[in-house]
Amino acid sequence: MEADGLTNEQTEKVLQFQDLTGIDDMNRCRDVLIRHSWDIEVAFQEHLNIREGRPTMFAASTDVRAPTVINDRFLQQVFSANMPGGRTISRVGPAGPVPRNFTGFVGYVINFVFQYFYSTFSSIVSAFVNFGGGNEQRIVTDPLGDVMKFIREYYERYPEHPVFYQGTYAQALNDAKQELRFLIVYLHKDPTKNPDVDTFCRETLASPSVIEYINTHTLLWGCDVSSPEGYRVMQSITVRNFPLMAMISLRANRMTVVGRFEGDCTAEGLLRRLRAVVAANEVWLSQARADRLERNFTQTLRRQQDLAYEQSLLADEEKERQKQRELDAVRQQQEAVEQERRAAELRKENIARQKIELARFVPTEPPVDVMGSIAVVFKLPSGKRLERRFRETDTILEVYYFLFCHPDSPDEFEITTNFPKRVLYSNADCNPAEGCFTNENINKTLRDVGLKNREVLFVNDLEA
Template sequence: MSGDMDQTSKVDTLREITGLESEDEAKRRLEYVEWDLQQAVEMFLAGREIPPIGASNLYPTLTSQPRGQVPSHPTDPRALTTSSSSPAFVPRGQPREQNAADPSQSSPLRILLRIVFFPFRAAVSLVSFLSNTITRLLGLGPLLVENESPRDANERFLSSFQSDYGDVHPRFYRGTYGEALRTADRQFKFLLVYLHSDRHPRTGPFCRQVLAEPAITRLVEESFVFWAGSIRSQEGAGAQHALGLSTFPFLAVVSPQRGREYGRVVAVCEGLVSSNDVRGFLAGVLDGHGMSLVAARLEQEERITNRRLIQEQNIEYQRSLEADRERERRKAEEDAKREKDEREAQLREEERQRLDRERRDRREQKRRKLQEPEPEKGDTVASIVLRLPNGSRVSRRFLSSAPLRDVFDWADVQGVEIALACLASNFPRRLFNYPEDADISIEDANLTPSATLLVEERSIPEVGPHGLSPAYPEA
């Protein structure tokens, strides 16, 4: 209803309804509520005064209490504001304006005015309710909210702000409100929110003078994540509702809180403010609530340190386990190798003993056979001299028709490993191997009437399953 009237009509209507004689006073009240006639009438009938332009600000000292709680003060709560209810910087939960000492609230004239204009108030409320309901049912949404993505809206606002007011201001966070809140949480900082109204008369001076203050820029960039948005965007409108905006300019200090999309409001600064006021507001927030951020940062660092220690301990434990496994593996391999070597050594020893027994038995049998008397010298008898590897010589007579097997048996009895050695004659040189040449007669071997045989190792010895045995063991 009030949006369809021009400003002059609203001033006249407010004066008629409230009985205000001063046109300036009526205009000042309408400016305070951004020319919302209904809200101006309700504020007057409720007895709420608005701050005069240029009034000084008194705000409570923010103490080190949990964010979102109202600091306790020994003084009367009315000391939070001036007598004229100038805009105050208050933690969330305290009223922005109050004038509990105004005796005119209960004056007969004001009571009479409430009764007289009750039908008008009811009509205004009904029209406002019906308008909002119809708009909502039609799905039109707030007419001033532009339908675009939060990121696009933020980029458009930052570009527009830069074009209107230049780049002398604290650095804005480029991203959505939620991203800014999460960034503040990661950096253990408060989120400073500025909600912008390009139609409010105080917006221009605030942006050009207060936000351009170098000291404020340094303070904000060092201690806060600074997010700004237009109330004409969907995200800005949501923040306006969640943060409880009532007038402009509007700053809110917000801390992240799980389960709250817009975080938890720590303190707000709104209304006609100077750069000194904003500096004091920000400093008060940091003094009163900064320790909670320090504690959160220390707690997070402790968690990170503990997590790193646990990871290092786990890594060291895994390394220790791996080292133990490696030692056990090597020990098992060494034990297995030792057992294998012992088994093989035992098998070799058993094989050696078996071969020794066989050799002894064989040689004993051959020795008994060779104990028969040698044949007498004659044309059919060959005299054989055997030169052993140790330099000694042995001789024996054999029948010329006897096979070389008898000579090999004789050499075997003398301790020659006939399977690994050969008997060699010099003139002419000839090699005799066992058992290949065992059946050749001594005469056919040209060892008659006499011959000297040398014991030599075979050039290509035969390899048995347990390796080579020495060709010339001790007899």
């Protein structure tokens, strides 16, 4: 199975389906599962429908259109009651008509040729009669009802029989085509008036070997030609003698009548004829299965390729989206850095402007010998020392203006004493440069905060 391109899971399903159905041909099991998308439950239900003679999902509607059937005698194996295996030959005895000498052989050939031309002439005459209106046209109004009536009457008269297909002729043709199986079309007239029909049904079709072979290898559809559905089918396949069994199979992608069994015959003879027709035409079904498998494999492969292509496109699109997200993240980061840089530059520009604007509020430095002056030494965070004299009446705000406007001073700072440590001013509480004057020391004089004569104050950078 691996050579057929099946996965391990699909091979397991083929084996499981074979165990459930008992079908010997693994290729047939595989084909059924492929057509049902590898759904074992659906495939098994369809198999049960066919085995019980019911239409499958392919022909569930009674309005389904029947495929065209090719009825060409050059493509058919024709068997009649006068040929070996027929009931007429059997009644003659073992010696029968088999020629024992040259004269007898010539007579046999002449009789065979005469029978052939007679049957052909009778068919032509029948066709002209029908064309000329000899038979009344029958309108088919309930084809399924005609078939079900035939099955009920047949079951009542002949309890032993193969399984008849419980659907219309069109449904049977469609199912046989979909399942790649042989379809046997059985037609007969009233058995009470046709001894050959009664014998064929009571003995031949009731044979266990015939029942087993037909149920296993074919679909069997039957109808009485007295019904509109049976009459229509009889007209389409040109029946001459009853009972009639016509075997239809897919041949060169067309449903074709490949075998015709006319008249009564023994069970052994019917089995030989059925096997001969099946053997001669099985190659066409095998080729159809191979072609269907190849088409299914090609379609599956194409679907897989399309899926892989779509997944590749999705992966490429996801890569593009991820790449775009990364680019967006980098761009946003760069914009954030740029915004911070601009904000910092703007802040520096604002501080520079404020220093210029606030420089006019810096008090003048008093002379050395002026009473009430205080010498203050400022220790900057850089280690640099600034010395400046202030009047004891100068406020802490004016001291802040001096430090803020000095180029060596930090932008955000606090002013503290050494011991005991006190915070005289802090930008963390209030920034006078921005118009905030709520600090409790901001308007106090140096004398009010306890500074005298010479003091050392520390300037701490709040941004460090």
